[in-house]
Amino acid sequence: MKLVIGIVRPEKANDVLEALYRAHIRGFSLMRVQGHGGETERVETYRGTTVKMALAEKVRFEVAVSDEFVQSAIDALCDGARTGEVGDGKVFVVDLEHAVRIRTGEADLFAVTPVDDGPEAAT
Ligand SMILES: Nc1ncnc2c1ncn2[C@@H]1O[C@H](COP(=O)(O)OP(=O)(O)OP(=O)(O)O)[C@@H](O)[C@H]1O
């Protein structure tokens, strides 16, 4: 299992949601974050110590998936978020050691596998 993390432009979050949906990926979290990319803009120095970097508003997706869905999750994040301009964001993939579905106690692959439990499934 992997945790696929995508940091994207807020205005592309809906396109990422659609791409994840089309890839049959239903479980994810997202949160608003601030960050800074690889840009090396002129650093302002004040009395030798102050470094000023502009922070950008981004949306961070976290998608826990079984190995067979890793590439689909990466593709959904990239395809949904890309504009081709600087600041499109980043994808990070990290090993996921353990997952538990709290309701059932199911663990690991069973916990990240999508379930269809009727009208309340979206909660
Ligand atoms: N090395 C990093 N570690 C953690 N978060 C990062 C890293 N690089 C970028 N981010 C996050 O991704 C956001 C978008 O980064 P950004 O797309 O500007 O990356 P970049 O490397 O500058 O690429 P580009 O040249 O396309 O702008 C940042 O605001 C930050 O939240």
Ligand SMILES: [Mg+2]
């Ligand atoms: Mg950048």
